[in-house]
Amino acid sequence: MTRVWSASRLTYLALALSALLSIFPIYWMFVVASRTSDAMGQVPPPLTPGGNLGANIARLFDNTDAYFLTGLINSTIVAVTVTVSVVFFATLAGFAFAKLRFRGRNALLLVIVATMMVPTQLGVIPLYLLMTKLNWNDRLPAVIVPALVTGFGVFMMRQYAGQAVSTELIEAARMDGCNTARIYWNVVLPALRPAAAVLGLLTFMTTWNDFLWPYAVLNDPENPTVQLSLRALSDGYYQDMSQVFTGTAIATLPLLLVFVLFGRQIIGGIMEGAVKA
Amino acid sequence: MAVQLDARPPVAPAPRSTRPVRGVRLSRFDTKYSPYLYIAPFFLLFGVFGAYPLAYTFWVSLHDWDLLGAEHPFIGLDNYSQLLADPDFWHSVVNTLGIFVISTVPQLLAALWLANLLNRQLRARTTWRMAVLVPNVTSTAAVAIVFAVLFGREFGMINWLLDHVGVSAIDWKANRFAAWVAISTMVDWRWTGYNALIFLAAMQAIPRDLYESASIDGAGRARQFWSITVPLLKPTIIFAVIISTIGGLQLFTEPRMFNSGTNAIRGGPLRESQTVTMYMFENAFAPHYNFGYGSAIAWLLFALIAVVAAINVLLLRRLGGGSRKEVSR
Numbered sequence: 001m002t003r004v005w006s007a008s009r010l011t012y013l014a015l016a017l018s019a020l021l022s023i024f025p026i027y028w029m030f031v032v033a034s035r036t037s038d039a040m041g042q043v044p045p046p047l048t049p050g051g052n053l054g055a056n057i058a059r060l061f062d063n064t065d066a067y068f069l070t071g072l073i074n075s076t077i078v079a080v081t082v083t084v085s086v087v088f089f090a091t092l093a094g095f096a097f098a099k100l101r102f103r104g105r106n107a108l109l110l111v112i113v114a115t116m117m118v119p120t121q122l123g124v125i126p127l128y129l130l131m132t133k134l135n136w137n138d139r140l141p142a143v144i145v146p147a148l149v150t151g152f153g154v155f156m157m158r159q160y161a162g163q164a165v166s167t168e169l170i171e172a173a174r175m176d177g178c179n180t181a182r183i184y185w186n187v188v189l190p191a192l193r194p195a196a197a198v199l200g201l202l203t204f205m206t207t208w209n210d211f212l213w214p215y216a217v218l219n220d221p222e223n224p225t226v227q228l229s230l231r232a233l234s235d236g237y238y239q240d241m242s243q244v245f246t247g248t249a250i251a252t253l254p255l256l257l258v259f260v261l262f263g264r265q266i267i268g269g270i271m272e273g274a275v276k277a
Numbered sequence: 278m279a280v281q282l283d284a285r286p287p288v289a290p291a292p293r294s295t296r297p298v299r300g301v302r303l304s305r306f307d308t309k310y311s312p313y314l315y316i317a318p319f320f321l322l323f324g325v326f327g328a329y330p331l332a333y334t335f336w337v338s339l340h341d342w343d344l345l346g347a348e349h350p351f352i353g354l355d356n357y358s359q360l361l362a363d364p365d366f367w368h369s370v371v372n373t374l375g376i377f378v379i380s381t382v383p384q385l386l387a388a389l390w391l392a393n394l395l396n397r398q399l400r401a402r403t404t405w406r407m408a409v410l411v412p413n414v415t416s417t418a419a420v421a422i423v424f425a426v427l428f429g430r431e432f433g434m435i436n437w438l439l440d441h442v443g444v445s446a447i448d449w450k451a452n453r454f455a456a457w458v459a460i461s462t463m464v465d466w467r468w469t470g471y472n473a474l475i476f477l478a479a480m481q482a483i484p485r486d487l488y489e490s491a492s493i494d495g496a497g498r499a500r501q502f503w504s505i506t507v508p509l510l511k512p513t514i515i516f517a518v519i520i521s522t523i524g525g526l527q528l529f530t531e532p533r534m535f536n537s538g539t540n541a542i543r544g545g546p547l548r549e550s551q552t553v554t555m556y557m558f559e560n561a562f563a564p565h566y567n568f569g570y571g572s573a574i575a576w577l578l579f580a581l582i583a584v585v586a587a588i589n590v591l592l593l594r595r596l597g598g599g600s601r602k603e604v605s606r
Contacts, residue, residue, distance in 0.1 A: 006397060006398050007394075007397040007399050007400075011394050011397055011399075014394055015394055015395070015399075015405055015408075016393055018394075018408070018409055018470075019405065019408035019409065021466070022408055022409055022411055022412050022466070022470060023408060023411060025412075025420060025424065025427065025466065026411065026412075026420075026424050028417060028423070028427075028434075029419070029423050032426075040426070040432050041432050043437065044437070045434055045437065070289060088600075089318045089319060091319070092315045092316075092318070093315055093316045093319050095315065096311075096312040096315035096316050097316065100308075100311075100312040100315075101312075102309075102312040105312075108316060108320070111320075112319065115323055115327060115328075117523075118327075118331065118579075119523060119527050119578070119579060119582060120527075121527050121529075121554050121557065121575060121578060122330075122334055122575050122576070122578070122579050123326075123327065123329075123330030123331050123334060123336060124330075124557075124561070124575070125334055125557075125561050125568050125571050125572050125575060126329070126330035126331075126333035126334050126337060126572075127326060127330045128561075128562070128568075129333075129337070129568065130325075130326075130329075130330065136526070145322070145326065146322070146326035146327075148318075148319050148322055149319045149322050149323070151319070151323070154316075157536045177304075179304065179307045179311075180307050180308065180311040180312075180315075181311070184315075192377050193452070206400075207415055208416070209416050209417055211417060211418050211533075212529050212530065212554070215533075216398060216558070216562055219563070220369040226416075227416065227418045227419075229417060230416075230418045230419055230534075231534065233422075234422045234425075234534060234537050235537050235538055235539070241426060244422060245422075245423070246424075247328055247418035247419075248416070248418075248420075248422050248423060249419075251416045251418075251606070252415050252416045252419050252420075253421050255414050255415060255416060256411075256415070258414070259407070259410075259411065259413075259414045260370055263403070263406075263410070264403055266410070266414070267403070267406050267407065267410060267474060270410075270471065270474050270475065270478075271474055271475070271477065271478035276383060
């Protein structure tokens with residue numbers, strides 16, 4: 001080891017400061033969520049959790065402005081459906097692009113990469129008009145269906161399938177009389193599992209977080225996603241900050257849980273993607 | 278969904294008794310057409326919910342297209358000419374670019390510095406990485422609400438801290454530049470760690486003997502960083518800048534949630550922090566429902582993103598050591 005690579009005390013100190021800045025706003029959200037609203041005006045601000053979380057949760061779930069429970073249920077339905085679907089279709093298409101030969105393969109892949117460059121904002125208005133035609137406004141299919149498969153997912157799986165799925169194994173399965181569907185299910189999917197898990201995690205988090213499109217298309221206050229419940233809370237209830245923060249804490253909790261459980265995989269996925277990019 | 282995360286080698290299909298290959302024609306059909314079947318879902322869904330809306334946005338932008346209007350008369354480029362003369366639109370462009378600049382530049386520099394820290398022999402490596410990435414996995418809307426409170430004028434913690442060093446209370450929501458700074462802080466908090474991990478990945482791909490020979494030649498740590506690490510990271514930095522541009526110029530959730538109340542979509546009483554996407558929203562959906570005008574804003578935003586991304590790439594190519602290639606047109 002040369003001197004360059006060692007970590008000094010100063011390195012740890014700087015990292016500790018960065019970590020503190022990263023974690024503090026999240027920690028403080030939980031502090032306020034567990035206190036009464038007058039905690040907001042206290043000087044100095046309280047930095048330890050109080051005992052009021054239960055009461056705040058009860059008030060939050062009774063709040064007829066936010067429909068918070070509906071929001072949680074809706075977000076769960078949307079995020080789970082989209083995640084399963086994205087992983088399934090992306091592994092299927094990624095396998096086809098990486099391992100099967102067909103006419104127009106490269107051109108079609110290029111189209112998929114091009115779709116990743118286009119800002120989502122651009123299609124929001126016609127998408128809204130389309131949903132009006134389909135009569136999906138204010139209903140969950142409007143946020144689920146457009147997200148069922150992503151170019152990013154297909155591309156990621158294609159990159160991974162290229163190195164993780166052995167061509168010999170596919171050939172052997174063909175010789176055994178397996179059709180392509182069977183090969184996908186028995187050979188390709190098991191090999192893609194680690195990358196599919198990362199894609200699933202990233203997709204779940206992105207979908208749970210989505211704000212702009214649901215905000216445009218779900219205008220019925222009684223049928224929100226959890227992020228829209230937060231919007232209703234923050235726009236409506238200015239005095240009751242502890243209730244609003246209880247909402248933000250609950251909305252963040254599933255993401256934090258996923259991150260604590262699978263942080264290593266998520267970090268690996270981000271860093272591997274970066275090297276290939 | 279039960280996800281198994283251990284990377285085991287792929288399981289070979291169980292050996293089956295060799296049976297006569299059935300239906301050669303069927304299997305030829307299978308190999309020929311099943312690939313198309315597998316990629317079809319993407320193209321079908323993207324066609325209906327991606328490509329069609331994009332083209333249609335342009336079509337709508339050429340019309341006087343109102344939610345309540347029974348007719349949608351064709352008006353050519355009138356929406357665009359009206360937009361180019363619309364002070365509120367330019368105001369939102371300046372806001373967006375301002376927030377973009379004061380968030381992206383410090384963010385990428387901080388990410389480089391942080392990546393450099395993480396690129397050492399550390400104990401509890403994964404824990405440190407998780408600590409810097411955790412802002413990125415939180416809910417954007419939730420965090421924006423929290424930051425809006427931290428930046429409160431009366432009871433905000435930021436003003437309380439500033440008070441200790443003798444700075445009098447700043448009205449973060451009512452002062453245009455202060456609102457930019459507050460929103461940029463949110464964006465930086467969220468993305469610095471993520472970019473640091475991307476830079477870290479690229480740093481780890483740099484061969485170590487480069488540093489060792491530099492060190493033998495007497496180059497110090499700082500010199501090595503600026504003469505080896507940064508030039509070799511250039512492609513990654515360009516990538517990060519482009520991603521930040523696409524994301525940053527579309528900024529919506531943070532400024533929208535930073536403001537609250539009935540007129541939050543205006544980004545404050547005098548539109549202090551209204552971004553282009555917020556302006557598009559204000560025109561296209563409640564309260565105006567002017568789809569034609571909103572679509573024109575969307576297309577101009579797209580053009581703006583393309584122009585800024587191109588400028589960034591050109592600038593970055595010019596900077597940095599050695600490879601001063603003139604870009605031929």
